[in-house]
Amino acid sequence: MDFAIGGMAAVCAGFFTNPLEVIKTRMQLQGELQKKNKQNIRYKNILHAGYQIVRHDGVLALQKGIVPALWVQLIMNGCRLGFYDYGLSRGYCNDKYGNVVFYKSVIVSGCGGVVGHYLSNPFYLIKTQLQSESAKAIAVGHQHHHKGTWKALSHIYFKEGVSTLAVIACAYVE
Template sequence: MDFVIAGVAAVGAGFFSNPLEVLKTRMQLQGELRAKGQYAVHYRNIFHATYSIVKHDGVLSLQKGLSPALWVQFIMNGVRLGIYQSLEDGGYVLDKEGNTVFYKSVLAGGVGGVAGQLACSPVFLVKTHLQTQSSEAIAVGHQHQHRNMWQAMALIYREQGVSVLCNP
């Protein structure tokens, strides 16, 4: 149950954070593998990036990759917090008196975090692919032209195998 509650809470936050993820991803890819001054600057800052994306692709494009972004939040946070809660319920982070032990809590959080990231890695890859898709006028990085999350996962699996989907 902790998995579901944690995942649903993270999904709620994902609706608000996804536009920022789209902006961040596109700005990071700008000039990918090129020397400074050797690429077109489509996004000068976050405000200009927002304006450019809305102008060329429409306001809804700020929510590109929303479906996989919400799945990433659900899987990553559900697994992370679910594992931590299970370890806490099992007494693995407590001392004999029932007090939380700092280093055990940190280790349990690390185990949950790693498991959550590994579990959501394939969907995170697809999310990034979808968030970078834009009109030709402001395209940065490689444009994959996926139609949706499921088509993208199937195509990546077919062309590159399971190792690329599961490589964090």
């Protein structure tokens, strides 16, 4: 039950924070490319970035990548809280007197976090690629032009295979 409740709470929060993620993603890409002298300044600051995105791509562009972003939140936080609930109900977080032991709780929750990150990472990759897509006038870096979450997953699978999705997931956990 904690998986569902925790996951849905994170999904609700993700819906409201996604516009900030879109702006952050584009500004980070711009900063990385500026370090390599490969990008002009498109976004001066957070407000300017938001204005440029709305001006060139429309207000809905601030919610780009929302579907994979919500899957990331559901899987990551659901696993973390679900593992903790499971460990607590089975006594893995308790001492012999039934008291909750901090380090055991951290280990159980940490295992849930690792599993959650591993499983959600392909969605995280697609979220970032969708969030970075923009109109040519304000484009930063390589544009992937995915037509949605599931098409992106199938594109990566058919182009690179399952091993690429697994490598991507492992790279995020490391």
